[in-house]
Amino acid sequence: MDDLEGLTVGQRIQTVRERKGKTRAVVAGLVGRSEEWLKKIEKGRLQTPRFAMLVNLAEALQVDDLSLLTGTSNIPMGLAQRASHEAxxxxxxxxxxxxxxxxxxxxxxxxxxxxxxxxxxxxxxxxxxxxxxxxxxxxxxxxxxxxxxxxxxxxxxxxxxxxxxxxxxxxxxxxxxxxxxxxxxxxxxxxxxxxxxxxxxxxxxxxxxxxxxxxxxxxxxxxxxxxxxxxxxxxxxxxxxxxxxxxxxxxxxxxxxxxxxxxxxxxxxxxxxxxxxxxxxxxxxxxxxxxxxxxxxxxxxxxxxxxxxxxxxxxxxxxxxxxxxxxxxxxxxxxxxWLEMARSYQLRKDKMGALNLLAKAADVSLEAMRCHPLARGLAGELVTSGGRVIEKDARSLATRLGVAV
Incomplete structure (x- = not known):
């Protein structure tokens, strides 16, 4: 049985995070957002994150079944955004x-x-x-x-x-x-x-x-x-x-x-x-x-x-x-x-800088960035919250990295 039954998505995220012994700062950093943003999600002061961000949070919390965070059973098990490789x-x-x-x-x-x-x-x-x-x-x-x-x-x-x-x-x-x-x-x-x-x-x-x-x-x-x-x-x-x-x-x-x-x-x-x-x-x-x-x-x-x-x-x-x-x-x-620099620009809310540096990382090794959850998570985040100025380029980069947004 779901022992989190009756909790909102935000409350579920907070409960799982605390059970894992992770601070808000650490989890927020792993998904490229601020500690205050995660607090607002947990307390219900922001809307439930989109699917791509829920996947990123599940990655950060080492959760294999996304329904543990969402409370629904019709979401496909596992991290749909996880990369695979033919080797x-x-x-x-x-x-x-x-x-x-x-x-x-x-x-x-x-x-x-x-x-x-x-x-x-x-x-x-x-x-x-x-x-x-x-x-x-x-x-x-x-x-x-x-x-x-x-x-x-x-x-x-x-x-x-x-x-x-x-x-x-x-x-x-x-x-x-x-x-x-x-x-x-x-x-x-x-x-x-x-x-x-x-x-x-x-x-x-x-x-x-x-x-x-x-x-x-x-x-x-x-x-x-x-x-x-x-x-x-x-x-x-x-x-x-x-x-x-x-x-x-x-x-x-x-x-x-x-x-x-x-x-x-x-x-x-x-x-x-x-x-x-x-x-x-x-x-x-x-x-x-x-x-x-x-x-x-x-x-x-x-x-x-x-x-x-x-x-x-x-x-x-x-x-x-x-x-x-x-x-x-x-x-x-x-x-x-280049990925870490992109994350750093994201922390400073410089979306354009983050996009350009993530693209540079992909130019150096597209395969490495297609496989790395931080790169994939950041790419998805730039599409959904980077603003209309960079949305087209961000979506193009996300496609290069194999991220469905």
Whole structure:
């Protein structure tokens, strides 16, 4: 039975938000609106949001059934605005496949698998359509790594497990926002298991970075912060001797900065951001980690994201002025920079600026923006509340991003 029976849509939104432990500021920020706007919705002082905005609120609250917010049963289950991608079915099949018997020939080369995993991560970052370019050949690499860990022994087997853990991490990036949560949880769990078998603290820290992403997207932010803190502690003994560990440690600090910002914990968010900045400055100029792309450029981009999540639009734009987009070693992250700037302009109620910057993000990587809920939500919001001056251009951009408005 619906235990929210009799409540208005606004009251339902408030009740679900409070049960999830999320503040108005955090939820409002995730849908690109003000805290005062959300308060008026919850208190019934504004009309019920349109369908596109209800979908955005459901995303922000991690609600799978929209009727929980609306109180009606005739609205299609799930988030109709959620993106999908053609690469997902084959990846799902490779991940879920059970190999009871495996062929030993050709004999697996663990070093080659590691090189191919690293190459796949590089392709993910340089491609303008990473889900297509990396997602299509990825199932074959998943199967080869799975076979290798069954056939090899000793140190080669541990190398193969490390490669498999990295491949699962890449799967999480590809599947985020376009696959069902159960598959993401499976990928993260498999990645942790593979890293444990690799017997490498760095691999385990990387797998925790991946699992933390999934926990955060599921609204389990406290668990994510705790896990990532543990992962950082795990590799601290290696920080002076292993540059890659120092980069991963910095990436974990940025991870927790983003998570803390989404919980509305400004002090923690800025503290973790400072720690990440210190780690970035300790690395050679121009350095970036092979798959988290941790380095000074990504740290600067994260500063923009964190301040946007904290609803500090002016401060986010000030941080953006420090970033040279050409120095960001990832098209997906470069597109995200323009998206965060668009969100910041939206916070300042500059609809035209937000539209232009979101269009710039789509120009950098249309695929990334078509899949990202923040980009899709902002596009829909610009159509419905951006005003007649930009409505035509906003509707055209929303169509590019696959948003039905």
């Amino acid at each position: 997902v079915p084959a990846i799902r099949e490779a991940i879920e496949e059970t190999m009871l018997t495996v062929a030993s020939e050709p004999w697996p080369d663990a070093d080659d698998l590691q090189r191919r995993a690293s190459a796949a991560w590089r392709q993910w970052h340089v491609s303008v359509a990473p889900r297509s370019d990396v997602g299509m050949p990825l199932p074959g690499l998943i199967r080869e790594c799975q076979r290798a860990v069954r056939v090899l022994e000793g140190n080669d087997r541990r190398k193969a497990y490390r490669a498999l853990s990295e491949v699962y991490g890449l799967c999480e990036q590809i599947l985020a926002w376009v696959a069902e949560p159960a598959l993401l949880w499976l990928v993260a769990d498999r990645g942790i298991h593979a890293a444990q078998q690799a017997d490498d603290p760095l691999a385990l820290a990387g797998a925790a970075w991946v699992l933390g992403n999934v926990q955060r997207s599921a609204g389990r932010e406290e668990e994510s912060v705790h896990l990532v803190d543990q992962a950082a502690e795990l590799i601290e003994p290696e920080l002076d001797s292993r540059q890659e560990s120092r980069a991963m440690w910095g990436a974990l600090q940025l991870h927790n900065s983003i998570t803390s910002a989404r919980m509305g914990r400004e002090g923690d968010a800025l503290r973790y951001l400072d720690l990440g900045g210190e780690a970035a400055r300790s690395l050679p100029a121009g350095y970036h980690h092979s798959w988290t792309v941790f380095g000074q450029a990504n740290t600067d981009v994260t500063a923009v994201s964190v301040n946007a999540d904290l609803r500090k639009g002016g401060r986010a734009l000030s941080e953006a002025e420090r970033v040279d987009p050409d120095s960001v070693p990832s098209n997906e992250r470069r597109a995200r920079l």
